[in-house]
Amino acid sequence: MPPRPPQAPPENTLDRIMGERRAKASALREAGSDPYRNDIAPTISLHAVRERYAATKPAPVEPVERVPGERPATPDVITPIDGEPLRVAGRVMVKRGSGKMVFAPLRDASGDLQLYINIEHLDAGDFATILPRLDAGDQVAAEGPAFWTKRGELSILVKRLWIVTKSLRPLPDKWGGLEDLETRYRQRYVDLVVNTEVREVFRKRSAIVSGIRRFLDARRFLEVETPMLHSIIGGAAAKPFATHHNALDIPMYLRIAPELYLKRLVVGGFERVYEVNRNFRNEGLSRRHNPEFTMLEMYQAYATYTDLMNLTEELVGELAREVCGTTALTWDGTPVEVAAPWRRITVQDAVRELGGIANADEVFSDPAVAAEVAIASGVPAADIARVLREGIRGDDMGDQAELTAGFKDAARRPALAKALIERYPDDLARRVRAGHLGYLIFEATAEAKLVQPTFLTQFPLAVSPLARKNDKDPAVCDRFELFVCGKELANGFSELNDPDDQRARFAAQVHAKAAGAAETMDYDEDYCRALEVGMPPTAGEGIGIDRLVMLLTNQASIRDVLLFPLMRPE
RNA sequence: GGGGGCGUAGCUCAAUGGUAGAGCAUCGGACUCUUAAUCCGCUGGUUCCCGGUUCGAGUCCGGGCGCCCUCACCA
Numbered sequence A: 001m002p003p004r005p006p007q008a009p010p011e012n013t014l015d016r017i018m019g020e021r022r023a024k025a026s027a028l029r030e031a032g033s034d035p036y037r038n039d040i041a042p043t044i045s046l047h048a049v050r051e052r053y054a055a056t057k058p059a060p061v062e063p064v065e066r067v068p069g070e071r072p073a074t075p076d077v078i079t080p081i082d083g084e085p086l087r088v089a090g091r092v093m094v095k096r097g098s099g100k101m102v103f104a105p106l107r108d109a110s111g112d113l114q115l116y117i118n119i120e121h122l123d124a125g126d127f128a129t130i131l132p133r134l135d136a137g138d139q140v141a142a143e144g145p146a147f148w149t150k151r152g153e154l155s156i157l158v159k160r161l162w163i164v165t166k167s168l169r170p171l172p173d174k175w176g177g178l179e180d181l182e183t184r185y186r187q188r189y190v191d192l193v194v195n196t197e198v199r200e201v202f203r204k205r206s207a208i209v210s211g212i213r214r215f216l217d218a219r220r221f222l223e224v225e226t227p228m229l230h231s232i233i234g235g236a237a238a239k240p241f242a243t244h245h246n247a248l249d250i251p252m253y254l255r256i257a258p259e260l261y262l263k264r265l266v267v268g269g270f271e272r273v274y275e276v277n278r279n280f281r282n283e284g285l286s287r288r289h290n291p292e293f294t295m296l297e298m299y300q301a302y303a304t305y306t307d308l309m310n311l312t313e314e315l316v317g318e319l320a321r322e323v324c325g326t327t328a329l330t331w332d333g334t335p336v337e338v339a340a341p342w343r344r345i346t347v348q349d350a351v352r353e354l355g356g357i358a359n360a361d362e363v364f365s366d367p368a369v370a371a372e373v374a375i376a377s378g379v380p381a382a383d384i385a386r387v388l389r390e391g392i393r394g395d396d397m398g399d400q401a402e403l404t405a406g407f408k409d410a411a412r413r414p415a416l417a418k419a420l421i422e423r424y425p426d427d428l429a430r431r432v433r434a435g436h437l438g439y440l441i442f443e444a445t446a447e448a449k450l451v452q453p454t455f456l457t458q459f460p461l462a463v464s465p466l467a468r469k470n471d472k473d474p475a476v477c478d479r480f481e482l483f484v485c486g487k488e489l490a491n492g493f494s495e496l497n498d499p500d501d502q503r504a505r506f507a508a509q510v511h512a513k514a515a516g517a518a519e520t521m522d523y524d525e526d527y528c529r530a531l532e533v534g535m536p537p538t539a540g541e542g543i544g545i546d547r548l549v550m551l552l553t554n555q556a557s558i559r560d561v562l563l564f565p566l567m568r569p570e
Numbered sequence B: 001g002g003g004g005g006c007g008u009a010g011c012u013c014a015a016u017g018g019u020a021g022a023g024c025a026u027c028g029g030a031c032u033c034u035u036a037a038u039c040c041g042c043u044g045g046u047u048c049c050c051g052g053u054u055c056g057a058g059u060c061c062g063g064g065c066g067c068c069c070u071c072a073c074c075a
Helices: A013-030 A046-056 A124-129 A181-186 A188-194 A196-218 A259-268 A305-324 A347-353 A367-377 A381-390 A400-407 A413-422 A427-445 A499-515 A525-533 A545-553
Strands: A086-092 A101-107 A112-118 A139-144 A146-148 A154-157 A160-165 A242-245 A250-254 A272-280 A292-301 A328-331 A334-337 A343-346 A454-460 A476-484 A487-494 A538-544
Touching (some): A046 A086, A112 A139, A124 A160, A181 A188, A188 A196, A196 A305, A196 A545, A259 A272, A292 A305, A305 A476, A305 A487, A305 A538, A305 A545, A328 A545, A343 A347, A367 A413, A427 A454, A487 A545
Antiparallel strands (some): A086 A101, A272 A292, A328 A334, A476 A487
């Protein structure tokens, strides 16, 4: 080895490897072979080659024992299957072999297939100029007939070889692979090259989304696109990403939900619409939350929330059969059966049966009882105080901080609650407040216990500002949420289409905000105007696509079903 | 934002407070059926960053950065 010049900077392994590969690229260029060429395309995919010759597989020949370094007497005679030249292309995954013979497994979008490169068969020019500059990671094209090796591996007997893209960075270790989560997420392109099971997850994701489209298109739903830039926050309760439009000089928000626009379309006469697209919520990250996530929202006129529960069972069952081949799934170690029918249980029954709250009936009718049970269930005193304050009409709701402090004191709490409740206008207001607290109790005690697919129904009015009131009990709405393994996957309801009721609900949202609720909907005047034009009776639903993909691909983290999950910039 | 864990060669991982190592990859050599190829040889380090304790720090302490888990938030 020549001694390194004294002025040369210290070189780490990566710099040295990349330097060597750049030198190979230059050498290729000098030899008249562009290392970034775009004049060679494959005529057949690697998987198609396998399919084509699968039936011709011979019995494997017993390998001859060889002493390392000893030269065989004569080269092997190789018999191509049909002699037809094939041109394939892909990434070289490893380069394995000797001076006169190289095995190079290739990977393309369809699968893997190995090249057999041999001095007896490869073009002499390619052998001299291309092969020595070939590294694992390079994109190559190769031409030659297919044959079976003695060990029974289908291979291309390479007669012509091109490096079509020289790779400068080394691939991760062929045995250790790429494990580091941070690198896998930040450099997903490497993850996808190396980890075939990751490719499989995202292929399934694509199949799921197209399956959803097929399912809905077959039922005469119209796919639409509605604005992602909103000037009013609505359709859900969440913190938005705020931005600004320069030409109009107005604040704008990335949408947190498409709901209110989709229902305007139902008013307009599109009786069945859906949209599959991104929502943005400026909130924390977790295994189930990414700030941008994909939601399917669909609306069907003349349907009820019960119809949509049935439709959801059918849709998920069909997707599971299509994508997983079964409805008996496993998610994060838990067996999950998604074949219909799924359990349907009201919030109140869930609190009683799953939350173990024996007096659930009382909880959902008496806010004072609900407050005590909520405290015992671990609901923060501040939330309880805020919810009870919201029941008071008018501006004088008392001081939130003072009330919270009072609610933390078991001796003072009953009197404080009583004082608030006495100022409620009527019994319905009491039951609405009790229901709201009951829902907080559900979250604290029962939510995690909804493991098998379960529709939770009859949501409290106060947490459902866009849902239709139940005909028999105006304190609850005809709404459901779908839970699997304690995670919310879908949310649907019969739509509120009474414009005056909707105005009252928006007003309640504004009131709740004044009471200290962090996330509420803005009053959407135009949406009320649309309802005044008249929306036919309709049911609508949103399904979290990322979480659905998690279920159908058995992934525990949302990051593993997002190609590029949000990361702090490097 | 709180709590816990992790961060060492391109990759996967070691290293009682005492000379920073292995396997793979790379590079050089041998080898015409490999598939974790094999054999011989050589390289390769800001131990995430800054500071401190110590005769001596990858290791202990403080601060920071990043990632993972968890709690909170996400009606």
